[in-house]
Amino acid sequence: MSAPVAASTYSKDNPFPARITENRLLNKPGSAKETRHFIVSLKGSDLSYKAGDSLGVYPTNRASEVNEILSRLGATGEELVSPAMLKLPAPITLREALGQRLALGGPTSKIISTLAAKATDAGEKAKLDALLVPEAKEQLTAFLDEREYVDLLAEFPSAKLTGQELVDHMRKLMPRLYSIASSSKLYPHEIHLTVAVVRYTTNQRERHGVCSTFMADRVAVGETPTPVFVSNSHFGPPENGATDCIMVGPGTGIAPFRAFVQDRVASGATGRNWLFFGDQKQATDYLYQEEWEKYLADGKLARLDLAWSRDQGAKVYVQDKMRASAKELWTWIQGGAGFFVCGDAKRMAKDVDQALHDIIAEQGGMSAEEAQAYVKQMKKDKRYQRDVY
Numbered sequence: 001m002s003a004p005v006a007a008s009t010y011s012k013d014n015p016f017p018a019r020i021t022e023n024r025l026l027n028k029p030g031s032a033k034e035t036r037h038f039i040v041s042l043k044g045s046d047l048s049y050k051a052g053d054s055l056g057v058y059p060t061n062r063a064s065e066v067n068e069i070l071s072r073l074g075a076t077g078e079e080l081v082s083p084a085m086l087k088l089p090a091p092i093t094l095r096e097a098l099g100q101r102l103a104l105g106g107p108t109s110k111i112i113s114t115l116a117a118k119a120t121d122a123g124e125k126a127k128l129d130a131l132l133v134p135e136a137k138e139q140l141t142a143f144l145d146e147r148e149y150v151d152l153l154a155e156f157p158s159a160k161l162t163g164q165e166l167v168d169h170m171r172k173l174m175p176r177l178y179s180i181a182s183s184s185k186l187y188p189h190e191i192h193l194t195v196a197v198v199r200y201t202t203n204q205r206e207r208h209g210v211c212s213t214f215m216a217d218r219v220a221v222g223e224t225p226t227p228v229f230v231s232n233s234h235f236g237p238p239e240n241g242a243t244d245c246i247m248v249g250p251g252t253g254i255a256p257f258r259a260f261v262q263d264r265v266a267s268g269a270t271g272r273n274w275l276f277f278g279d280q281k282q283a284t285d286y287l288y289q290e291e292w293e294k295y296l297a298d299g300k301l302a303r304l305d306l307a308w309s310r311d312q313g314a315k316v317y318v319q320d321k322m323r324a325s326a327k328e329l330w331t332w333i334q335g336g337a338g339f340f341v342c343g344d345a346k347r348m349a350k351d352v353d354q355a356l357h358d359i360i361a362e363q364g365g366m367s368a369e370e371a372q373a374y375v376k377q378m379k380k381d382k383r384y385q386r387d388v389y
């Protein structure tokens, strides 16, 4: 919410080829998670950022997956193609299209129709046709959810596709956004990120989240040019440094709040800071532990509430910690504090929102409707902001 920064020559359409100068695992041995701290150097660019902004990163695909697709197509990669989705002025090589320009995951039903039309093996054709009948809609969705394009080429080898036919089905490879975890007041020439590396298995194949594993595995530290841009956001710490700031950020949701606290400490903000953080296990998943403990010891964090979901039988989440301190939370809110949430949109942000409503209703002696109106006004006043994904 601070003053907008001057426009850079670099943008989403003209990203800056940055170097990643640090790639550090934040979880301790024995953790079920892989959360990494990256430092992206802005040296050589005129990029600037403010707390609350995100960094856009353009990844490339894994060479092994590209090679497997080429081999299943019987192609060398040197063939020229013009992928429909890219609307290019001139053709590019199939290798470039698959490696850098197109998403190798997220196949749609259209490819199933194409494969069905091309399959020469009766068994393959029957399986494809069965997925295309209207009654099999749910089955088709589940089938596609479990597969990437390479799976389909492997499963239906009799349906010979050309490189051009395959790439015409694929979507554009999009940049990914990451909440910036540093303040430019402390780090004007670099951007810190807190990234959960996505790895899972479907259809008996190991999957690798494109961008998180690009940064984790495929970028050589200090070497690989990594195209980035700053995505300005309305999300940000209170404009008035005297305003108290309540931050709820479990998991990678912690990222922008590291930036908020750095920023407020650097600017001498007098408002208090209250952080709710949570993750699976305290011993292995306490991200930036030393930093929070130092802020707490120095009085820069007024309160730190931690929710470890897997340290005991029953789950404990950030919203449980909010409810346990409902009275004080309400006192802060009544006193004008801002309430900020970052992290998982599907479950966490909804549950935290519910907890906020319940606390306001209970502590403020309001009906559910009154609490709803109160929260609505907080949003209008930009006192309740979310950066959820």
Ligand SMILES: Cc1cc2nc3c(=O)[nH]c(=O)nc-3n(C[C@H](O)[C@H](O)[C@H](O)COP(=O)(O)OP(=O)(O)OC[C@H]3O[C@@H](n4cnc5c(N)ncnc54)[C@H](O)[C@@H]3O)c2cc1C
Pocket (backbone or CB within 6 Å): 054, 176, 177, 178, 179, 180, 194, 195, 196, 197, 198, 199, 200, 201, 202, 208, 209, 210, 211, 212, 213, 252, 253, 255, 387, 388, 389
């Ligand atoms: C504003 C904003 C800020 C963000 N900030 C951060 C941040 O600070 N840190 C951070 O880590 N991320 C952040 N994200 C998310 C980030 O942009 C990416 O979406 C994330 O890193 C995954 O991208 P990927 O390319 O690695 O994975 P992708 O290749 O995009 O794969 C992710 C997809 O894989 C599938 N998937 C994932 N896990 C499983 C599973 N277990 N089983 C089956 N399918 C699964 C899901 O369909 C999921 O959508 C943010 C997103 C937004 C919009």
Ligand SMILES: NC(=O)c1ccc[n+]([C@@H]2O[C@H](COP(=O)([O-])OP(=O)(O)OC[C@H]3O[C@@H](n4cnc5c(N)ncnc54)[C@H](OP(=O)(O)O)[C@@H]3O)[C@@H](O)[C@H]2O)c1
Pocket (backbone or CB within 6 Å): 033, 035, 196, 197, 198, 199, 250, 251, 252, 253, 278, 279, 280, 307, 308, 309, 310, 315, 317, 318, 319, 343, 344, 345, 346, 347, 348, 349, 351, 352, 389
């Ligand atoms: N939209 C999405 O699909 C989405 C969004 C965010 C993250 N993720 C995935 O999750 C992985 C890790 O992400 P992350 O590090 O940011 O952590 P996370 O998975 O969001 O988990 C952080 C903490 O939040 C807890 N949690 C789970 N459900 C919750 C709820 N309803 N309310 C409050 N807290 C809740 C988790 O507990 P338990 O796990 O023990 O229940 C854990 O302690 C990544 O691989 C990412 O792909 C997916």
